[in-house]
Structure formats: C-alpha cells, structure tokens
Amino acid sequence: MESINKSDNNFEQCLKCTICTVYCPVLAVNPQFPGPKHGGPDQERLRLKMPSFYDEANKYCMNCKRCEVACPSNVRIGDIIQKAKLKYSRHRPSVRDFFLSHTDLVGTLSSPFAPLVNKALGWNVTKQILDGVLKVDRHRTFPKYSHEKFTSWMKKHADEQKQYPHQLCYFHGCYVNYNFPDLGKDLVRIMNAFGYGVELLEEEKCCGVALISNGFVGQARKQAETNLKSIRKAVSQEKAVILTSSTCAMTLRDEYPHVLNLDNKDVRDHIEIATRFIYRMIHETKAFDVSKLKFRNRPLKIAYHTPCHLEKLGWEYYSLELLRLIPNINLTVLKPNCCGIGGTYGFKKENYENAQKIGAPLFKEIEEGDFDFIVSDCETCKWQIEMSTSKKCIHPISVFAQALD
Amino acid sequence: MIFDTVIIGGGSSGLTCGIRLQEAGKKCVIISSGQSALHFSSGSFDLLNALPDGTKVTNPIDALKELKAQNPKHPYTKIGEEKFAHLAQEAQRLLADAKIQTVGSYHANHYRLTPFAITKPTWLTMADYVYAEQPDTFSWKNISIINFTAYLDFHPNFFADKFRRMGMSVREIEIDLATIANNKNNLSEMRSTNIARLFDNGKTFANFANILKSKIEKSDAVLLPACLGLEHADIVDTLSNILGVTVKLLPTFPPSVSGIRSQYLLKQRFMELGGTYMLGDTVNKVEFEGNQVTKIYTVNHNDIxxxxxxxxxxxxxxxxxxxxxxxxxxxxxxxxLDIDYISDRKQWFADDTFDKQNYESFGIKTNEHFLAIKDQKTIDNLHVCGASLGGFNALKDGCGGGASLLTALYAAEEILGNKK
Incomplete structure (x- = not known):
C-alpha cells in the first residue's frame, strides 16, 4: 500500500494528547509560542496544504526536544518544527544571528587576541553596543576565549599520544577548542590513564547546531559533510569517536539525518559521549580497570543537572555512573528542568527574559542546595548556570579527572 | 547494565512495582517510552464499580466471589480475595508514602464527579477533590463555582446545574487570569497546567486569593477547576485557610494536573529510593533463552x-x-507475547461507542501468577502488570486503576517472595 503521507516526518502519529504541551519550557513562560503540539504536528497539516500557513512564532521554539522525550507516540515534534522553520520561514537571519552561529569563524578570529577580546566583552560599553546594535542581550556573560586553541595543544602532544596501545578520536567541539581547552585536556588525561591515546579527527568543523537554529542550513550541511567524512575515516580505522558536548553528540547523531537529511546510518552508532564510552569499557568489555585508578578521596557535595539534549539521547545514566565511581561523593540529581539558554537562543535580546524565567526553578533549586558546585555535560548550560547562580558548573569528565590522584 | 529487575513501562503500574521493589532494597530500572496515561487521570483510582453483567458494586471486596463466577479470567480472580484486601491497603499506603493523599477504601466505594458532572463510584480520590460517601450527598447550601476566562477545558454549567437540582444556591464566578497574573500577553494556551504554573507563583496566588475572597460572599464551599497544585499539593488547603471556607476541586478535561503531579511524585519516590528511570527510550529487542528473558536492548542504549x-x-x-x-x-x-483476543475482527468493537467494546478486554495472556506466556510456554522471569493484561474491561467494570496498582504490587511481592 502506498503511503498517503507526503511529508518526510511522522506528524500523523500525533494523537493530540497534549502531553508535550505540559513539558515545553517555552510554552510555560511565553504565551506567544504556539507550543509543540500546535506549532508541530497540528500546523504541519496546514503547511503541507499551503506554505503561507507557516507561523513565524515558531521561532520561539528553542529546540530542546523535551516534547519528543515526553511524547508517548514517538512523534519527532522538535524536528518537525525545526524543519518547518528552515523550509517556510520568511525571516532572514540577521548580522547578529550570523555572528552567534558561525562559531568557527568567530573563534578563529578571537583566539589570537583572546586577552583583549575577553576584556572587551566584559566592558559595559561593549555590552551596550552589542545590545543596542546587534540585539545580543547586555545581561549575558560571554564565554572567555582561550589564547591557545585545544587543537594547537593537541598538535604539540600528538607524538606522545601515539605511544598509547589504543587510539580514539575526540570530536572536541567549538567550546573546547576556542574557549575551554582544559576540558579536552581532562579527557585526554582520563583516557591516557586507561591506556588510550587521543587523536583529533582529520578535519573537524563546528557541528552546526547553531547554524541550523539560525537558518544557515546550507553552511550547516557543508560542515556536516566534512565532519561525516572525517568520522567515516576514523570509524574505518576502528577508532571510537567520542565527544564531551551532549549537544554536538545529538546534532551529529540525530539532527544530521532528521533535519539536514544527511544519511549517517553507517557511523551513527560509533558516535557517543565520553562518559558512555568509559561506561562500556568498564562494565561491558571490562577493558578499563577502575581499581587501578588512585583517587584523592576528597569529600564532595555536588548536584547534577541533566542537559535537555543529553536527556533526549537518554544518556544521563552514563555521566551519573561515572560520577558515582568517585569515592566520598554526595551526589544529588537535580529536578528535570531546562536551564533556559538553548544555545544561542538565550543570548538574543528578545529571548533573554524568557530564558531566565525558564531557568528560574533550576536556579532556585541550585541556590537552596548548599552544593560545592554543579555538574553538567553541556557548555551552554554551564554558561547559564554560572551567570544565573552563585555556583560553578563543571563537566563530569573534569570532575572525574580532578578526583584522580 | 545490570539490575535486579528491569521494568518496561513507567506509568502507574511500572512505578508502583518499582517503588515496592526499591523499598525492599532491589535495584530497579524503568524504561518508559514517553509520558504515561496518568496525564489523563480523573483524579480517582477505580477498584471495581460493576460486574461484567452490569450489576453495580458498592463493596468491591464482597463482589469478588461473583466476579470470579462471571469472569474467571479477571486479574482480581487470580489475585484472590485474601491478597486483594492486603494489596489494596498496600497501594493506598504506597501512594501516601509518595505524598499522594487519597481518600477511600476497598470495602466501600465512594462517589466522584466526572468533567460532565456525572456521578460515578470509585475507590481512591485525591483528597482535595469533590467526593461524597453516598451518591450526590453534600452538606453545602451555598456554593461558588469558579472558572477562568478563556479556559475551555472546564464547563462550570454542568456542575452548577447539577448542584442547583440538588437544592443548592450556586454562584458562578469567572476570574480573568490575565489581569491577576499581570500578564499583558493573551494566554493563548489556556491549559490546566499553564494555569497551575501561574498559581505556583506566590504573588499571583496571593492576588487570586484576595480577589476570590471579595467575591465568594457567604458561600460555604468554593469549588475550583482542578488547575491547582502542579508543584505544591497543599495549595488547596492554603487557599481554604485564607478564604475561611471549604475549598474543593472539580475535574477538568485533560491534561490532568493531579495526574501529572502523581506521575511526578511516584517517579520522585522511585528515584529517591535509588531507582533508575529512563524516559523517552523504547525497547527494540528482548532476548529469550529457554523460558527466561536474558536481556533487553533499547533504542538509546543500542549495543549496551x-x-x-x-x-x-x-x-x-x-x-x-x-x-x-x-x-x-x-x-x-x-x-x-501471546495475546488473549478474539480473532474475528468484526467482534472487536460494537458500533455504538458507548456499548461494551471487546477490544477493551484484550491483553497479554499470563499464568495464574501473572507470568507471561510466549508461544504457549510460561516465561519464568517476566511478569505482566496493569493495562497490558487481558481479561477485564477497565471502562465498563470500572477497575483500571485497581488492576494497575494491585497487579503491580502482586508482581513485586512474587518477585520478593521468590528471592526469600
């Protein structure tokens, strides 16, 4: 029987049960957003009839995918909205959207002048200009640029990494490369402790998540093709490809096929976050022996925040299990609330207030908890939590690395 | 990943089973492919409202013998009279421990209202809902029924009409939330959960209570649509204290705020006891060896x-x-697994929607201990619970909630007993 559904998504599986509307963080604070059910499957029906039915208010979707996690019918609601935005929106990306989403370009330009750029981005006058001219909200704190890129550091240590009996490839992502190489270095340290040397991919571009959400789909596809080519090469050499960023992982695995229509079936299962790789090595293949590791045994009282995209991947368990290996740890799992940043979403002036409202319950829980610090796998959750609470937010890989003696 | 028990399904049944097992120190994981049907909860759990022949039931435990005679396949028949009472008490205890306060008892049905203001028997009702020991017996004389402007999932006229016919004086009050919440935007998505979120903001709630106080005059009860208490279950008591009168909730159309809160509280309880809850994942392969399940694979965890x-x-x-x-x-x-159903499709459903529908009682075949049957062989380490089971018509017999909770507790006790 030939399918009658001419759309390339599964919107017709929606039963109109409204469960997704309960879990949409945007809908809870912004009544202008039509919401996942209405903006997704409901309006898809109309859009298929006539593209002019597209509702520009779908721009308020932050693509957190919480609707998809909640949906009992496995409708890919977030994908439906993302694709509709790319296909039907008449809104052209602004200069601001260009700068927020072209992370490789901005990172490459900023790194050599890191001390100056970091200082300038902290100035009130810069913030006022960014706010007034570019509509980047002045309340935002920008992530600092690193003077030495992670890739430069890796190149210096390439020979030393080759000495290890096993090798794997690390998709570091823009944040580790331009802003926070220390996280990458922590990963290298842990992998080395387990006998694995770390390599870079042949060529790595920004995963493209910000390009997709800001409407630069052509550029996103180009970068995705480069990444897939490099990943295919690594996989053909039987090297695992691991990431520390949960959002990059979700983009490479799911947004490439679902939103960019790029087939990644052959390599998708080889792309995973580092904590999952470590879990497999310890518990499934038993290649890693934790009893050989020496820990500092420092008492820690920490709270873990699950990033939306990690929840979508279903992989929070692996990061928690890694943390639980650390002796003398008192670990609280925070309630399943979104932090509100949504990547570049919360940087935009028009979204700032709602982003902070979305995050408010999480910030409150953090402040009430008397934790040493917060742990999360997502770099943008980290910026949001550090800007909006009094706590530091550290990646589980760094927490583990710092717990090693 | 190795656990003591792997539970597939994270609604009322899966969570009840998981909580009971975690209480006994077992390490459990629940895999749930999205949120559960609790999001459409009526605010009550039914135990047994009618026998298959239509006879009304006022005392569920006394009706078990007749139920057995009329429907030997019913899950309650398998549970048996003695265990039934014990498990029904356990269920209420387990809900209370999860901070879900209910009223009701397994040996006397009480009466709830539906969103159409129809009176129906039931077993447990959320303590803050309107309920009566006997059908339509309320001591109130003057009541106020509140609704919110543009909220379409609640129909106060049905209730007002019902209470008026019972001789009460009813004041219908409409409140504009946009003014109270100081929200300049039009609340286009006026759903119960969004309204509940407004009230979780202390300032909005205080504003609302003040306005309400000025409007209810001499009412001896104030009845609100069940759009309160997504986060704080005690908000109805707080309002009652401020107003100085009884405040009770009337059911709305979905989504159900009390059901969502119950889902959340059960999940929290399960996790506080050390359980692992995996939401949004789907089991895509179950491996059997002989008469045992050996492992399961899911979409998210793939090769693990x-x-x-x-x-x-x-x-x-x-x-x-x-x-x-x-x-x-x-x-x-x-x-x-093997399914209990009628193979002739024409007999699956009756043309009249409100007639008894046979498909309602289709479900997975089990042995007398709710162990699954596959290719006519019993699987020794796979119990089946709740709505997956066959042999009962949850709608016509009014036993869906009880079947979910009691079979889940039965399975948990079997699993714990087996280990002794």
Missing part, C-alpha cells in the same frame, strides 16, 4: 543491553502502544 534477574512488563494498552492492533491481529510489539 539491560539485564536483570527479573523483568516486568507494564507497557500499558493501546494508547501507550503496549498493545498494537494490526488489520487482523493484536500484538505485543515489545516481547511478542
């Missing part, structure tokens, strides 16, 4: 299987896709 000594299937019925209807077949898409 979940293993347990025991497995429990609480995947629900057609809505939750625990059962799937094909053109001429009913299947369990997860484990491929």
């Amino acid at each position: 299987p979940l293993r347990g000594e025991q497995y429990v299937l609480c995947s629900g019925s057609f809505f939750s896709q625990g059962l799937v209807a094909l053109p001429n077949d009913i299947i369990d898409p997860i484990c491929g």
